[in-house]
Amino acid sequence: MRMAALAALGLVLAGCALGPSGKPPAMPEPVRYVAGPAPDAAPAGSPDLVAAWAPDASWWTAFGAPELDALVAEARAANPDLAAARRRLEAAREALRAQTGATELPSVDLGAQAARQRALGLPLELPPPLPELPRTSIYDTFVGQAQVRYAFDLFGSIRERNRALADRVEQQAAQWRAAREALAANVVSGALTLSALQVRLRILEAVADGLRRDEAESARRQALGAAPRAAVLDARRQAEAVAAQIPGLQARALAIRHALAVLLGRTPDQAPEAIPFERLALPARIPVLVPSALLAARPDVQAAQAALRAAAHDAGAASADLFPSLTLTAAMGRGGYDWSSAWSPGGALWSLAGGLTAPLFHGGALRAQRRASLQGYAAAEDDYRSTVLAAFREVADALSALEQAGAAQAAGDAAAGAARGVAADAARRAALGAVPPSAARAADRQADLAELDALDIRAQRLLDAVRLFHALGAPA
Template sequence: MSFTCKTSVAAAVAALAMSACSFGPSGEPPAMPSPGHYGAAAQPSKTVAAGGVAQTFDVGAAPVPQWWRLYRSDALDAFVDEGLRNSPTLAATQRTLASAREELRAQIGASTLPSIDGAAQVERARTPIVPGLGPEQVQYNFFAGQIFTHYTFDLFGQTRYMNSASAARVNVQAFELEASRRALTANIVGTAINVAALDRQIALTERLVVVSDDAANEDQQRYTLGSASRAQALESKQSAAAIAATLPSLRQQRACAIHALAVLMGRTPDDAPSVPELESLSLPQHLPVAVPSDLLRSRPDIEAADAAVKAAAADVGAATAQMFPSLSLTASMGRGGFNWPAVTSGAGALWAIGAGLSQPIFHGGALFAQRRASVDAYDAAVLHYKATVLSAFQDVANSLAALDNDAQTLASSDEAAVAARAAFEDTASRQRIGSLPSTARQASESRYLNAQIAAVRAAGQRMSDTAALFQSMGELPAAPQSAASAQ
């Protein structure tokens, strides 16, 4: 075997070995800690009983896909179904994802399969007149038809890496769509609960305003008769006005919330739905709490960050592979001639075949800079993944702590409301038999109404935080379709 032949064989073996190597990171997400519990303190197995319900934390349970149905409200179910069906924002995200998938199919088809094109040419030409050189002019026809093909061999995996990066970025969009869908659901449920709580608060505040006005009017009459001081009359008037001033704020909050709910459902604000009463909603009693290792697979934001790491790793491979040779093959065949008999005869055959090998030699350091940039982008994607996971842990920890504290707040508020009601009923009974003035009954009713408002606020917050916990758990059974499966 000659030296040249030995060199060629060695080069071929080296090329095959290099093509078998990975030019980029594996794309696997970094290992993350698996804490024993999410918060600074271990979460309890259940909350205290409040409103007749003690919520249980089912550690290790799978997420509930349609968790909003646990509130047992047909109206709430209809709100979510309509929002998922009619939201223009969600629909736009879905169409963007569909477009990205089609572009990925086009990229893979164009880069991994040979391209074949056809061309036909029909021409009638006339040569210029050159005196003394043959005929004064020549007119002729030309006919040709050819098929061209081109293929670039992916020797070092640049095309494969580029397609993998694009597929991973489509997966990022798919998981972001899932995150948007879950966020829309949680926003609809939370906004509907907020409107229901505000409706109840407004009704209680309106009654409180009536009671305060009655007390102020009575104190004014007593001042006129000389049985009460002017300071007491003015103080009662000031108190009634202060309570009345809270109503416009509550109504404004309610208007903003109901308008937001209409838009979330894909409606105009003037077509806002009727919201069910807060008391008609059932508080979910069993709440799934995924272990940290399962949370990494159930939350779409973490899955999106994982896909971004894979895309960045593939970019490193593509940036490395572009430094190596590229081999292309071209071929064409057809027929041509100056008349149809010539085109169809053996003399009309046209064909060509060729190969080209290119190797980057000097690009002013651009290729090395591009590779360093892709490595830095990969490191940034890894760090973003870590930050996303830590933020998810924090989200769950906050939700668990909120529900525990919400239950305690509601329990105390309910206890205060029960005591205030008993005191009001006792005062009202004594006032009816004449042993207490009507002002005592009004003051007692005001305290009872304020206690009820606090309890309603606490109950609404507990329901909203329950929805937040369901959202933070993700959804294992409904993982979005990956780009690879869409090919």
Template structure:
């Protein structure tokens, strides 16, 4: 009976050791589950019901109506709503060749690779090493009076190390990398949206310049004909020479406006080439008139609360805020002790063929704790700086949101005023056209001269040029609304 007591005691000690080991492991797991720093939560949506005092588009009589409807969804190819094949082709060309997009895509890929690289901290770090050297060893260094020896030394070794992420600093760092990649993704989406809007605006401007150039050239011919008629009247003594000078001044003014319009159209074409990633001489596009560009009649109506979940610049600012939040955790974890585990093993031999024999084996297992004691306040103030960086990003986020709401409100108001302007310009063109028709009828009846027809025709062309400018502005403000609403590239969430 007595011979069994030591065995029982040893078993009891073994059980205690196992229990302690299990308790220690459980404690380590519980501690490792701790992650310091704030957990990021998305900013609340603004508590507003409308973008402006009135979100409805006020319609003026005589203009083509536009309205907002929640039934119309934002599409990622929103530019197709203008019904112009030339615009569709120009946008497709830009989306496939734009250099800024190429740059943004490369930056996004770099961010994703950095994220994958940062996630490697969660795995043990394993390194292998091989050395071959020839050495001369002097025993005198160890206090032994013996002759020196020359020998070869071959070494193979491996090292395994792992840092316990007790306070979650590494997890917060990877979280920050993930948020940075997310921010870059939304930056790229914003680039897509801006690029498409710039291309559509440039195509509208190009069409408007072309139509305005054509109308101005017609006016030049009309004024030139008036000059000839008035010169004939002066020769016949029926008119004063001052009338000719006045018409010549008007003619010169119109002719002087043509090069400026041509330059603006050429600059627009050069801009389209730049957006498409081409040299100016490489870009060419079909001639487009404003009559070929349809005005979208029903526009998407989105809730103000959904804007912060679909505008890429707002989502990018939110991702940057997430980065700042994670950086607080990184700075906080640096205030606490860090534990690192490591193990190494290898074999050494003076001759290569006997490498790996038991006599040359060596290994070590180590655990190290590093605790900050005194850094002159650097770690503490780094955390304070991280907190202020978060406050800075929070203010920047709110600024982006406010600017986005202002852009939507501006676009809605601009479309309302554009409708009124187009309606008024339409009435002006109709009135000038009717006056021209009446004067033509009076000319056929012999009650007025041909000069009055030319004057009325010039007034009609002037009214038409103003109408073309109003139409182009309304189309571009429609583009601005699509862009302000996020362009449909990101679904509501």
């Protein structure tokens, strides 16, 4: 008995080592995300990039617009796709509880049966003068019993499958967190793009209005014989060329508003208005995760880790299928041809059975399944490596874009400031009669175009900050 117990214990312990470990493969951590030397000094107005070990939970508040915070909160509460993903996650968790309870604990069932039936009698030839027995009989049966069934998980096949399912549920939870953060990033990016687009529309409308005034002035000069007809046509061409850009931009702005409405769970006719661009500010401080902390914060890396663990448990289950399985079944109850006989001492019923099944020949299917699961585990390791490298790349791209955009914004703002100075000088000279009004409008138009370039850089810088926040992951 002692030897048998030790052997059984060895079998159980052996089942714990039938599959791979499921630990993530070692990955090199970069010293810094971006290739090349670090910049000597950040341009003026650049955010302060500080090392951090945990991501910012509500990073969108750093842009300083309460309207933006309200949009993100509404999207997280009302987005139907996110709600559906949450429901599916809860359904997967309940399915895990169902499978765990059905496979790791004994199953107990109660049953009761009452039947009335007619059976054929035995065709016996009896010698006379004994009367002939009836060849059919009608009788009742009453049976009630409890049945217990339990499968002993000697080599861990059941345990490994349940753990694999649990890891896949965790993978689904990480994917839900990734979808939740992607929704916030999409809402913030859409709102920022819409705000910048409204400013662009205002500037272009001002430029088109100035060009139409140039056209009217050229037409008056032509009527006086002071300007050729070609000058009028050229002014009209420029005005219409700028005006032709406005309908497309208006349609794009409406499309962004409609997309935001859907993200918020609204109908397109209830689309939100644009946030005034001047209320949006580049975050003054961005906590940048160190590489080791990034791997713990990114939901896609967490999902890859869960998938790797699930693949390891699948391999363990496939290995355990090569060994015997033991099942115990027991039943106890009462039965009889009437209620009184069922509850009599003679009506007791019971059964006890144990079954041991060992795979002998399955045409190589079990070993092939094990090899397939090991290949699946190797593929999960490769997927994990790819996910980690992609995470490092996304952070590096966002950081480099934010750093380069700082220098571009400094140059763009300087160019816009110089153009505004030229426009102010031209306006003063036009007021003194030194230059015609068209010259002042031309200088003002050049200043507007320089402001458009600076606006594009500022808007892109805000979007780069959103991209960096999103790349850094979210709290679990």
